[in-house]
Each structure stands twice: as C-alpha cells, then as structure tokens.
Amino acid sequence: MSQQKRILYVVDSLDRFGATRQLDLLTREISHDHDVHIAVLGGEDIIPTCMTSEDVSRQFHFLAASPTDQPSFRTLTRSGLRLRKLLRRIEPAIMHAWCQPAERVALAAATEFESIRKFVTELHIRPSTNMTMEAVDQRLGRPVQQYFVPHAEVKKSLVTHQYPEEKISIAPNAIGSATPSREIARRKLTQLSGIGEHVRLAGAVAPLVPRSRVKDLIWATDLLTCIRNDFHFFIFGRGSQRERLERFASQTEAKAHIHFVDSELHAFELIPGLDFFWQSHLNEPLPSAMHHAMLNNVPVISVYGPGTSESIVHQETGFAANFGARDEFARWTKYLLEQTEPGSQLARQGRESLKVELSVEAMANKYREAYVQFV
Numbered sequence: 001m002s003q004q005k006r007i008l009y010v011v012d013s014l015d016r017f018g019a020t021r022q023l024d025l026l027t028r029e030i031s032h033d034h035d036v037h038i039a040v041l042g043g044e045d046i047i048p049t050c051m052t053s054e055d056v057s058r059q060f061h062f063l064a065a066s067p068t069d070q071p072s073f074r075t076l077t078r079s080g081l082r083l084r085k086l087l088r089r090i091e092p093a094i095m096h097a098w099c100q101p102a103e104r105v106a107l108a109a110a111t112e113f114e115s116i117r118k119f120v121t122e123l124h125i126r127p128s129t130n131m132t133m134e135a136v137d138q139r140l141g142r143p144v145q146q147y148f149v150p151h152a153e154v155k156k157s158l159v160t161h162q163y164p165e166e167k168i169s170i171a172p173n174a175i176g177s178a179t180p181s182r183e184i185a186r187r188k189l190t191q192l193s194g195i196g197e198h199v200r201l202a203g204a205v206a207p208l209v210p211r212s213r214v215k216d217l218i219w220a221t222d223l224l225t226c227i228r229n230d231f232h233f234f235i236f237g238r239g240s241q242r243e244r245l246e247r248f249a250s251q252t253e254a255k256a257h258i259h260f261v262d263s264e265l266h267a268f269e270l271i272p273g274l275d276f277f278w279q280s281h282l283n284e285p286l287p288s289a290m291h292h293a294m295l296n297n298v299p300v301i302s303v304y305g306p307g308t309s310e311s312i313v314h315q316e317t318g319f320a321a322n323f324g325a326r327d328e329f330a331r332w333t334k335y336l337l338e339q340t341e342p343g344s345q346l347a348r349q350g351r352e353s354l355k356v357e358l359s360v361e362a363m364a365n366k367y368r369e370a371y372v373q374f375v
Contacts, residue, residue, distance in 0.1 A: 005375065006035040008092040010083065010106040011099065012071045013043030014051070017205045017236070017264040018123055018173075018288040019099045022150075024051045025174045029364035031057050039063055039086060041079040041105055042071035050179075050268040061086055076105050083109040092116060093375055099123055107140035114143070117375050119367075121148040123173070125283045126157045127211065134162050145374040148367065151285035153306045169370065173286040174363040175354050178272070178295045185273030189234065192270075193259045199230045200337055202276040205267045205289035208239030213280045213303075215248060216326035220278075222252040223330040228337060232257045234274070236267035236289075264289075272296040275343075276333055282307050282323070294318070294350040299343050301332045317350040 009027060014020050027036050036058045045062035063079040063086070087095070087110060096119040097106035103120050110116055120141070141147075147163060149155045150173040159165045179185075190197055202221070206212035214235060221233040235245070235258065242260070249258045261267070267289060271277065277293035277300045285307025293300055294311070302308045304320035314320040319336075321328035336343040 004034050005093040005371070006037065006090060007094040007096060007371075008037045008039055008087070008090065009096045009098055010039045010041065010102045012041050012076065012102040012105070014040055014046075014048050015043050015238075015263055015265055016099075016207070017267060017292075018284050020048065020051070020265060021176070021268070021288040021292070022121075022123060022173055023098050025176050025360045026364055026367060027058055028053070028056050029360055030367065033368070037061060037090060037092065039083055039106075041076055041083070041102060048265045048268070050265065071101065076101060080105040080109045084112075087113055087116065094119065094371060096121065100126065104137060104140060107144070111140070117371075118144045119146050119148070119370065119374075120144055121171075122154055122158060123150055123284060125154060125285070126161050129161065138162055146370045148370075151307050153282075153285050169366070171363055171366040173288060173291070174360040175291050175295065176360060179269060179292075182272045182296070185270050187273070189270055189273045192261070193232065193234070195232055199232050200228070200275045201232050201234065201273065202278055202333060203234040203236065203267065203271065203274045204278040204280055205236045205264050205271075206280060207264075208235070208237050208241045208245060210241060211281065211283055212237075212239075212241075213324070214241070214245055216324065217278050217280050217329060218245065218249050218252065218254070218258060219326045220329035220333070221258055222254040223327065224333060224337075225254040225257050227334070231333075231337070232259065233278075234259045234261060234270070236261045236270075237264050238262050268292065271298060274298050276301060276336060278329055278333075279303060279308060280329075286310065291354060294347075294354055297344075297347040297351055299336055299347045300350060301329055301336075311350075311353065313353070315346070317353045318346065 030036055039061045042064045047060055063082040065078055094117045095110055097103040098121050147168045148171045155168045204217055206214055224231045249255050271293050277298045279290045279302035282305045290300055300318035302312050302318055303323050312318040312320050319332035
C-alpha cells in the first residue's frame, strides 16, 4: 500500500471514551499517509473537542437520521442503509469497522462490495449472546481480512464467540498525551455540579449497564460521605441502568454527592480536575480513561485483573482492589484523602510507568502492516 488509499472507519457513535479515543489516536496517524473518512452511525452530529485538530485531515460522515437518536437496532439499521450509499459514493479501498455494534452494521452494509477490503477492531470483552447472533456474525465475518484486539482477554472472548483465531491480531491500545490544565478542568467540574471549590472529587467512566459495576462505586461513595462531607463522585456515561442507579443513589446518604454526566467524552477534558479516578470493571482491557487519568497525574484505584494488572502495581502506580470488593475503593480513597503526599507520589509513579507503554505510532504501524498485506 505504497500509494495513498481511501480508508473508511465505521463507528456506532463518538460517545464511548475508549473506542473514540483509540479511533482518534489511530486515524490521526493514518491520515498522514492516506485519505481517512469516519462514518458515525448514531449519536450527535458533532465532532468531539478531543478529535478536532487543524493539522489532521479527516472527513466525518454522520449517518443518523436525527442527532438525538441513540444507537438502537432500528436506528442502526437505518444508518446501515445510508452507509451503503456512502460506500457507493466514496468507493473506499478499505472499510474498517470499529467495535460492536458497528461491526455487524458495517459488514452487513458492505456485503455487495467484494472489492473493498474489510477489517474489524474490537476493544471490549464481548458479552454473552445467543447462537443466532453468533451465526450472523460468523457469516458476516467471512470476508474480513483481519480482526484487531488490544489484549489477549479480548481475543479469548472473540474465540469463545466462534471468531476464527487465526484472523485475530493483538495491537495494544496506544496512550496519547496529557490534556488541559487541572485548574480549568476543576473549575468546570465545580460549575457543572454546583458544588463549592473546597471539595475532593472522584470520577469513573463507564457505560451504565450492570457489567460495569458502577453500583459498587455508589456504595463506596456512601461509605466515604459518612466520614467526609466534602467528598463527591462523578459518573460519566449513559446506558440502560441509568434510572436504576439514580434511584439507588437517591436512597443513600450520598445522594447529594453523586453527579451523573451523560457523555463519556466529557470526561476527556474533565478527568484532569479529579482527585481520584475509579476503574470498576474489566470489560475494556488497557482502559483508555484510566490511562488518561494516570497521564494527567490523577491517582487511580482500580479493580485488579487482566487488562488492568499491566498498568496497576499495587501501592506503586495505583491502588488495586479485588473484583467486587466495593469497600476497598472506599478504604484506599480514605487513605489518599488523609495522606496527600503519598497520593501525589503514587500519581507521579503512575504517569512515569506509562512511558514504556505502546506509542501511537507503534500501534498505527501494526494496522499499516495489515493494510499492506491484504490490499
């Protein structure tokens, strides 16, 4: 692929922190060599601030009928029809689907375009599904040249769902650079929630679904507010469990200390203003939001397991909590609230540890090699 090619990336929305962050980092690099287009199947027709840059040339195509439409089976099906028209119009050499559900929609829309080389990236552990959907994915995936995953656990998940192991390559998530100042981010957080300036803030980024275990973090917040009236917790994300989580929070003593922010992407500019970052689940190995916090000198308390153990060395680069041990989030946060200097040292060591991680250029080169091999 020595000459410039047109590459179309397809994503369900630009509101999932990890998916959007990794897509942004990759396409910034790929756009130096090739004509990059990004098709967005649902969500708002606005390019997030974190993806805007004058020195990066990418063309966005928003395919939702309405910017208020959230991705669902019906809206994604309609967007799939528009994607088919887009494929006919721009005639890309490569179509790269970015995570489920965009994978299924994109591959279905591109079935008639045999000349287009097809690739898929999946960043999340695939949840349980039924045999019918597995059969659909297997059929749609036959023309796929290569699947990319960031971690062996995601590969194992796809193999469990009958994806061909020989087609799956590991390309670890890249880690970008730090973002705006802590002062700006902190001011925005206090304005957003209407709280005072002399407070201590924790935050988490996750889809609001049961497997994200956000309820554990609300429980931990309730424990902390029993002893610290100045502690507040921000939840960045949306999902089917939103109302139930709000109801649960309202029944605790911490109800005035818990703040929901609908967009995961808002966390990109606000994370630097946090005092602590909480990672509650293992569904996204090498989690981008957690690494973003570490890059911005925010101490991390994370559930420990495959995908976080590579970054969290207990009491050295962060605090590790056992899976489901909600009290440990409260315990280690209490320690950091009372011991500010060890917290600052932990944050510095966390940031320093990321310098040995995979660079953006190295990640992009793994994709470039596959594109050259199959196109």
